[in-house]
Structures are given as structure tokens and as C-alpha cells.
Amino acid sequence: MSQLRIEGLVKGYGPGGAVLRGLDLTVPGGALAAVLGPSGCGKTTLLRVVAGFLRADAGTVSVGGRVLSGPGAQVPPERRRIGIVPQEGALFPHLSVARNVAFGLTGLDRAVRRRRTEDMLELVGLAGYGDRMPHELSGGQQQRVALARALAPEPQLVLLDEPFNALDSALRTGVRADVRAALRATGATAVLVTHDQQEALSTADLVAVVRDGRVAQCGTPEEVYRRPADPWVAGFVGDAVLVPGTVEGGTATTALGPVPLALAERPATPADGTVLLRPEQLCLTEAGTAGPAAARGTVLDVRFHGHDAMVTVEVAGLEAPVAVRAAGPVGVRPGDAVGIRVTGEATVHP
Incomplete structure (x- = not known):
């Protein structure tokens, strides 16, 4: 399984000081972990370092025992086998749904790409939508397409950067459930970055509460809610x-x-x-x-x-x-x- 392991991660921006201050986090293979915290605590920076878009100042990031970032190692983003679901989908507006999903399927013949694309659309509940354009889809459907695109290359790790923010509350619940089911069906390890406490508690297998660039507490949703590490965690999580x-x-x-x-x-x-x-x-x-x-x-x-x-x-x-x-x-x-x-x-x- 593709365990994510982060040790002693440090990252700062110029003279403003470190944003990540020795962050440690382990996500078991096949688990969905929610990284929860207030604005400015380092959630997005953490995601960008894991994805390879930023170089850490110190610490290591490994997936499945393979070091992606650390002393003497910096694997480029395209070679990390990491899928990303950004906010609001970020689909290519000039490509059809099928071509969006197939975008990362390089080096495969046409028949295999088509079959893989159809399988991914069926997995996210959008079978038959391949010929549509992104502007013809609802916000929830666009998020499902973004997930299918991230899962299509069979990544070891999927990163979800507050992907439900743009959805209304009624739609958000259904899309979250669909995303969770799709991730479990593929067995991918996933990290969901969010500032929504209820989203973290209801969706994730593991909740990591980040404060000032460190993990203040990490555990199952029930552990974090019923046995918070300190009063600050208690007040932030519910x-x-x-x-x-x-x-x-x-x-x-x-x-x-x-x-x-x-x-x-x-x-x-x-x-x-x-x-x-x-x-x-x-x-x-x-x-x-x-x-x-x-x-x-x-x-x-x-x-x-x-x-x-x-x-x-x-x-x-x-x-x-x-x-x-x-x-x-x-x-x-x-x-x-x-x-x-x-x-x-x-x-x-x-």
C-alpha cells in the first residue's frame, strides 16, 4: 500500500518566518486523511510541498517508501505519481469531458485510453458524459470529472485542495460521499485539505489538526472529537x-x-x-x-x-x-x- 510519510517538514517564505515548522504526519495506505486547520496554518503549503510544486527547506516526504523530497532528493511533480483535485475542478474548457479525463494517460494506445476513461467516468457516476464540454456540467459534475482525471493514471496518492468549497451545502454532501466512495474503490491513499470541521469529521478516516505549522493532533474523527489534545483543538473541532x-x-x-x-x-x-x-x-x-x-x-x-x-x-x-x-x-x-x-x-x- 502507498503510505504517505512526512517527517520534520519545514517551509518558509522569505523573511516572514517558517509556515511549516517541523510538521510530522503519517497516512496509512488506502486511507483518506483530512488536514484541518485555520487560515494561515500551513495546509496549502503542505499540499504544494507534497505535490512537488514547492521545495521544502527541511524534512522528508515519502510515498510507499519512495523518498520524493528530502536531503539530496527532489522528484519533479510529473514523476511523483500524485493526482491532484484542485478547487472548482479547474478543467480544461476547450477539451471534452473524456479528453479531460484522458489528459494524463500518456504512453497508452488509443483503445486502452478510451477504456480507462470510460471506467473512470463510470466510477464517478458520469458514464455517457464523455462528449460533453465542461461548461455543460454542473459544479458537482465538474468536481467528479476532476476526480476521474486525477484517478485515471492510477496514482499512489491523491491530493484534494478544498474541492467542495464552490458547491452549495445540499450538493456538497452528495459529492463528498461520491468522492469518498470512488477513492475507496480504487484503494488510493488521499489527503483532503479543508477548513470545514464537519467535512473533515464526516468524510475522513483520519483527521490531522494543524496549528502554527505543526500537527496539534492526529487520530480518527471520533478520537479527535471526543478526546481532543487540548482546549484549542476542542474548540476548533466542533x-x-x-x-x-x-x-x-x-x-x-x-x-x-x-x-x-x-x-x-x-x-x-x-x-x-x-x-x-x-x-x-x-x-x-x-x-x-x-x-x-x-x-x-x-x-x-x-x-x-x-x-x-x-x-x-x-x-x-x-x-x-x-x-x-x-x-x-x-x-x-x-x-x-x-x-x-x-x-x-x-x-x-x-
């Missing part, structure tokens, strides 16, 4: 409720009441820390029936999202209000008194 607490044994004492901790989070000695909960772990109750261990607060805001609602509640003893994700109809309004009950286990950070 909504987070961060409250101060005193930890002793398997419980943290907080303004929200006693909160049980995951077994791995239990310190040997009592300590103060920041307790992390997710909004879906907080439940609203009637103020008079909250119980002696639950918190009481006042509703500040209610934001309805259709499938659920986010309720912002001010709680005595906390500097910042907390967010409660409530499913179904929410029968509260700003100004209402409510109780808050914590469910599940929390993580804690010093």
Missing part, C-alpha cells in the same frame, strides 16, 4: 463547553455540578483543570426539577437549526455562558429559567 473544575478521583467538581471523567482522564492526585464537555452532553430541565446536583441558569439565546437547536445559557459561577444542543422542539425562550444536567463523561486538561 463546539466545546469549557468550564473550570477541581478534579479528585473520577469526578470533577464544576459550576455545572459533579461531572464524571473518562478512566484515562483521572489524575492520581487532586488538581484544578479545564473540564471539556460537548453541547450535546448538556440537557435542559425545568428549573424547579433540576435536582440538587444540577446547575440552574437563564436562557440568553436560542438558535434553531432544524434537526436541533443551540441554546445559550448563563450559569451562575461561570464567566462565559454555556451552549446546550437540544434535539427536537425546544420550549424555551430568552429570559426563561432552566436547569442543566450533564450526561456522559468529560475530559480534563491542566
Whole structure:
């Protein structure tokens, strides 16, 4: 399998300092990894170095055990066996769909190229579209063609540079699912660069959160969401409720009441820390029936999202209000008194 391995990658632009600051990342063969991070953290620079468009200042990049970039080695982009799906497809407007897909199939006879092109279009759900021109396709169809073009030469690695940004939200979900299915069907290793947390969590096998040119945490989507490395990662990957607490044994004492901790989070000695909960772990109750261990607060805001609602509640003893994700109809309004009950286990950070 074509494992991607990046070690100690450093890249800067002039006197402004390094953008990548010793970044390490390993993507198992056949896996789809999402590189997630805020603007300016180095995501696009990382992609360009892996593709060969930029030369790293230090560090190594290897795919399938073959060093592509490192001390004494710099394989040109066209010899790296890497497919690229850029933003908005970037199809050649003067070429048909079939000729776009076949563009990288050099050194093959006409029959083999045609068969490979047809196979790729069928894989991305566009069989029979070969004679159309790019301007005759929707945005989602253009992205599928771009993926077919990237997969046609049978690359070891596919790089996707925020390819769904230009699509509307309803279309984006379907195209993401199709892209993921196509990548799995070919067994290609892939790296998806995105700033969309939900896209990373719902699409990837592995999520690498990048901060200031380094990987702050890398793990499965569930690991990164439920066991974030620190409060910054917690707040960046989804909504987070961060409250101060005193930890002793398997419980943290907080303004929200006693909160049980995951077994791995239990310190040997009592300590103060920041307790992390997710909004879906907080439940609203009637103020008079909250119980002696639950918190009481006042509703500040209610934001309805259709499938659920986010309720912002001010709680005595906390500097910042907390967010409660409530499913179904929410029968509260700003100004209402409510109780808050914590469910599940929390993580804690010093």
C-alpha cells in the first residue's frame, strides 16, 4: 500500500518566518486523511510541498517508501505519481469531458485510453458524459470529472485542495460521499485539505489538526472529537463547553455540578483543570426539577437549526455562558429559567 510519510517538514517564505515548522504526519495506505486547520496554518503549503510544486527547506516526504523530497532528493511533480483535485475542478474548457479525463494517460494506445476513461467516468457516476464540454456540467459534475482525471493514471496518492468549497451545502454532501466512495474503490491513499470541521469529521478516516505549522493532533474523527489534545483543538473541532473544575478521583467538581471523567482522564492526585464537555452532553430541565446536583441558569439565546437547536445559557459561577444542543422542539425562550444536567463523561486538561 502507498503510505504517505512526512517527517520534520519545514517551509518558509522569505523573511516572514517558517509556515511549516517541523510538521510530522503519517497516512496509512488506502486511507483518506483530512488536514484541518485555520487560515494561515500551513495546509496549502503542505499540499504544494507534497505535490512537488514547492521545495521544502527541511524534512522528508515519502510515498510507499519512495523518498520524493528530502536531503539530496527532489522528484519533479510529473514523476511523483500524485493526482491532484484542485478547487472548482479547474478543467480544461476547450477539451471534452473524456479528453479531460484522458489528459494524463500518456504512453497508452488509443483503445486502452478510451477504456480507462470510460471506467473512470463510470466510477464517478458520469458514464455517457464523455462528449460533453465542461461548461455543460454542473459544479458537482465538474468536481467528479476532476476526480476521474486525477484517478485515471492510477496514482499512489491523491491530493484534494478544498474541492467542495464552490458547491452549495445540499450538493456538497452528495459529492463528498461520491468522492469518498470512488477513492475507496480504487484503494488510493488521499489527503483532503479543508477548513470545514464537519467535512473533515464526516468524510475522513483520519483527521490531522494543524496549528502554527505543526500537527496539534492526529487520530480518527471520533478520537479527535471526543478526546481532543487540548482546549484549542476542542474548540476548533466542533463546539466545546469549557468550564473550570477541581478534579479528585473520577469526578470533577464544576459550576455545572459533579461531572464524571473518562478512566484515562483521572489524575492520581487532586488538581484544578479545564473540564471539556460537548453541547450535546448538556440537557435542559425545568428549573424547579433540576435536582440538587444540577446547575440552574437563564436562557440568553436560542438558535434553531432544524434537526436541533443551540441554546445559550448563563450559569451562575461561570464567566462565559454555556451552549446546550437540544434535539427536537425546544420550549424555551430568552429570559426563561432552566436547569442543566450533564450526561456522559468529560475530559480534563491542566
